[in-house]
Amino acid sequence: MTARTIVVAALTLLVAAGPLLAPARAQDKSVFIPLLVYRTGPYAPNGIPSANGFNDYFNLVNERDGGVNGVKIAWEECETQYDTKQGVECYERLKAKSPVLVNPFSTGITYQLIPKAPQDKVVIHSAGYGMTASADGRWFPWVFNVPMTYWSQASAFVKYVGQQEGGLEKLKGKKIVHVFHNSPYGKEANPTLEELAKKYGFELTLLAVDHPGQEQKSTWLQVRRINPSWIYISGWGVMNQVAVKEAAAIGFAMDHVVGNWWTGTESDVVPAGEGAKGYKSMTFHAPGHGFKVHQDILKYVYEKGKGATKKEAVGEVLYNRTLINAMLDVEAIRTAMTKFGNKPMTGEQVRWGMENLNVTEKRLDELGMKGMTRPLKVTCENHEGNGLALVQQWDGKQWKIVSDWIEPMRDVVRPKLEEAAVVEGKKLSYEMRDCAKEK
Amino acid sequence: MIDVLQHVVVGPFRDIGSNPAFFGEVVIGGILAGMLYSLVALGFVLIFKASGVFNFAQGVMVLFAALTLVGLLERGLPVAAAFVVTAAVMIALAFVIERVVLRPLVNQEHIILFMATIGLNFFLEGFGEMLWGANVKKLDVGIPDRSFMMAGMQVNQLELSAGVIAAVIVAILAVFFQKTRIGRALRAVADDHEAALSIGIPLKTIWVVVWSVAGLVAIVAGVMWGAKSGVQFSLSLIALKALPVLILGGFESVAGAILGGLIIGVGEKIGEVYWGPLVGGAIENWFAYVLALAFLLVRPQGLFGEKIIERV
Numbered sequence: 001m002t003a004r005t006i007v008v009a010a011l012t013l014l015v016a017a018g019p020l021l022a023p024a025r026a027q028d029k030s031v032f033i034p035l036l037v038y039r040t041g042p043y044a045p046n047g048i049p050s051a052n053g054f055n056d057y058f059n060l061v062n063e064r065d066g067g068v069n070g071v072k073i074a075w076e077e078c079e080t081q082y083d084t085k086q087g088v089e090c091y092e093r094l095k096a097k098s099p100v101l102v103n104p105f106s107t108g109i110t111y112q113l114i115p116k117a118p119q120d121k122v123v124i125h126s127a128g129y130g131m132t133a134s135a136d137g138r139w140f141p142w143v144f145n146v147p148m149t150y151w152s153q154a155s156a157f158v159k160y161v162g163q164q165e166g167g168l169e170k171l172k173g174k175k176i177v178h179v180f181h182n183s184p185y186g187k188e189a190n191p192t193l194e195e196l197a198k199k200y201g202f203e204l205t206l207l208a209v210d211h212p213g214q215e216q217k218s219t220w221l222q223v224r225r226i227n228p229s230w231i232y233i234s235g236w237g238v239m240n241q242v243a244v245k246e247a248a249a250i251g252f253a254m255d256h257v258v259g260n261w262w263t264g265t266e267s268d269v270v271p272a273g274e275g276a277k278g279y280k281s282m283t284f285h286a287p288g289h290g291f292k293v294h295q296d297i298l299k300y301v302y303e304k305g306k307g308a309t310k311k312e313a314v315g316e317v318l319y320n321r322t323l324i325n326a327m328l329d330v331e332a333i334r335t336a337m338t339k340f341g342n343k344p345m346t347g348e349q350v351r352w353g354m355e356n357l358n359v360t361e362k363r364l365d366e367l368g369m370k371g372m373t374r375p376l377k378v379t380c381e382n383h384e385g386n387g388l389a390l391v392q393q394w395d396g397k398q399w400k401i402v403s404d405w406i407e408p409m410r411d412v413v414r415p416k417l418e419e420a421a422v423v424e425g426k427k428l429s430y431e432m433r434d435c436a437k438e439k
Numbered sequence: 440m441i442d443v444l445q446h447v448v449v450g451p452f453r454d455i456g457s458n459p460a461f462f463g464e465v466v467i468g469g470i471l472a473g474m475l476y477s478l479v480a481l482g483f484v485l486i487f488k489a490s491g492v493f494n495f496a497q498g499v500m501v502l503f504a505a506l507t508l509v510g511l512l513e514r515g516l517p518v519a520a521a522f523v524v525t526a527a528v529m530i531a532l533a534f535v536i537e538r539v540v541l542r543p544l545v546n547q548e549h550i551i552l553f554m555a556t557i558g559l560n561f562f563l564e565g566f567g568e569m570l571w572g573a574n575v576k577k578l579d580v581g582i583p584d585r586s587f588m589m590a591g592m593q594v595n596q597l598e599l600s601a602g603v604i605a606a607v608i609v610a611i612l613a614v615f616f617q618k619t620r621i622g623r624a625l626r627a628v629a630d631d632h633e634a635a636l637s638i639g640i641p642l643k644t645i646w647v648v649v650w651s652v653a654g655l656v657a658i659v660a661g662v663m664w665g666a667k668s669g670v671q672f673s674l675s676l677i678a679l680k681a682l683p684v685l686i687l688g689g690f691e692s693v694a695g696a697i698l699g700g701l702i703i704g705v706g707e708k709i710g711e712v713y714w715g716p717l718v719g720g721a722i723e724n725w726f727a728y729v730l731a732l733a734f735l736l737v738r739p740q741g742l743f744g745e746k747i748i749e750r751v
Contacts, residue, residue: 219720
């Protein structure tokens with residue numbers, strides 16, 4: 001055997017054994033969080049700021065605080081192109097690094113990973129997306145939707161419309177159209193809207209738009225014919241830009257068009273230009289870069305040349321959203337350490353941390369996020385926490401908050417959610433656990 | 440059974456009859472969308488006519504052209520200069536494709552050339568993203584995106600302009616292929632590379648010309664679609680809208696691409712608006728294919744394709 005052959009063989013062995021060596025490293029010094037991102041492909045305009053927010057927050061925790069109680073956050077990006085199949089492949093590949101938690105950042109991928117979570121002992125955090133039924137922690141102990149589910153969001157939208165119309169009773173006889181991405185994600189809000197339509201007597205029309213949503217003429221012709229009072233949009237990617245532009249083009253009052261929180265980013269309103277003025281969307285956090293956490297990111301991450309994007313992009317809507325998402329991940333790990341000690345956590349320990357998460361006003365202040373979002377508390381039964389929603393409006397240059405915090409209609413949403421959890425849980429042969437025994 | 444028939448057959452027609460002005464809007468919307476589908480389909484037809492190859496990269500060429508144009512505008516180039524430079528880039532791209540991709544594959548099986556265009560697709564997508572970034576870019580062509588009323592129907596100004604421009608481009612290309620020497624040479628090359636070479640038709644030149652023209656058509660398609668949705672990577676997916684047009688109109692017929700685009704455009708809009716709600720909506724994408732396939736049952740060679748008869 002020549003020296004060259006030995007070198008080639010050794011290198012091959014090293015490459016092949018790499019994934020096996022990595023978990024040991026991760027377990028020794030850090031906790032590993034895989035990042036399923038989409039920086040390329042048709043959904044990249046949404047995927048890029050989202051991925052940047054995660055990167056910058058994890059970097060901030062490592063650079064400013066030296067990690068979580070001395071335990072560094074380790075992460076690795078894997079490109080999914082917002083494709084469910086690729087997302088599952090990414091998860092399977094990065095599973096070798098012993099992750100404690102995963103943010104799928106796609107409802108489709110979340111649905112595929114939910115059955116894997118209990119086996120792999122990996123927490124699924126679908127923050128503001130994913131399967132609504134999984135917010136019942138008695139049936140889905142490994143899945144967390146904190147700060148809110150699609151159903152709660154839809155109920156907050158109806159509540160907001162009620163406020164604008166002078167009371168929920170004034171909704172009777174009004175027409176509301178839901179224009180939605182024809183995917184599991186887009187359809188999520190439909191059951192809640194249908195329930196509320198029955199309760200408050202408004203006429204609901206559901207209009208599906210097929211992927212990718214580049215051409216929506218037929219949809220908006222139907223909107224014009226229906227002539228609704230309000231439009232709610234659940235879109236993603238190019239569907240958002242075209243929908244906002246079409247709404248403006250038919251001359252619809254833009255302040256009566258409300259996107260869900262995945263349909264209200266800077267890139268969604270750019271192509272429509274002036275026409276997008278007045279367009280609204282739901283959100284669960286403030287926009288902009290005026291919070292202390294942003295100053296810290298610029299100081300501890302960007303000044304060291306470790307920023308994930310250009311400084312001007314810090315504070316974009318989706319960037320802020322994943323800052324909060326990453327903050328909740330980190331705080332869950334920190335909470336777990338209060339019980340299990342300041343050492344690298346396992347997935348099971350982080351699951352406990354997430355289930356006992358309590359981000360108070362004081363803690364938000366310490367994190368530099370006071371006013372950016374609301375205090376949040378998760379319980380064994382309630383995995384979406386006690387999140388509230390806001391409405392933001394595009395003024396032609398920036399997003400501005402135009403509502404108070406809106407409490408979702410939990411009395412309507414929770415019973416339906418519990419019913420759905422039984423159905424979805426049984427599909428996976430789960431059994432309901434007794435949270436009282438775990439307290 | 441009678442109820443179902445009433446619901447599926449009678450209901451939609453009654454709906455059409457009850458509001459003819461709205462039906463007119465649907466048809467106009469379909470015609471204007473159809474013209475844009477034709478424009479994209481034309482890019483495929485041009486290259487197929489010259490090389491017998493289905494150019495998988497046509498959608499990405501549309502994206503690349505629009506990205507280049509908007510990238511140059513963002514860097515402060517005047518509109519006219521940006522168009523000229525973008526055209527030059529697309530022509531240069533045609534030269535490179537001919538030299539690097541096509542020339543080494545002359546006389547290879549069509550499937551090999553098809554595979555090469557798949558490679559080209561991924562290269563252009565990645566190269567475009569590296570060069571211009573992946574964020575959504577606003578493309579303002581100076582035509583207001585507002586609607587106006589015409590005989591009781593609402594018509595969008597931008598879509599109307601796009602439709603007219605597409606119609607003009609399509610007409611110019613139709614004349615180019617039917618009446619000019621290059622057009623005839625191009626058809627000869629499509630029939631048989633070797634035979635065309637043997638009678639002195641310069642294959643390399645023809646390929647450069649046709650890829651250049653496809654590149655220029657891609658600019659127009661990119662501008663029109665980019666003005667509707669912003670310039671972003673999903674623009675490459677508009678190729679999917681051209682496929683049913685090609686199935687219907689045939690891969691070699693300019694007239695087929697035009698008429699096919701119009702039939703698909705109008706058909707899918709009517710299908711979605713009047714029959715879509717019966718099945719939960721979002722049928723227009725697959726309905727276009729069903730329409731095209733149903734047509735092929737009656738006329739397998741497409742609208743203007745030649746019936747191939749081979750004696751055994």
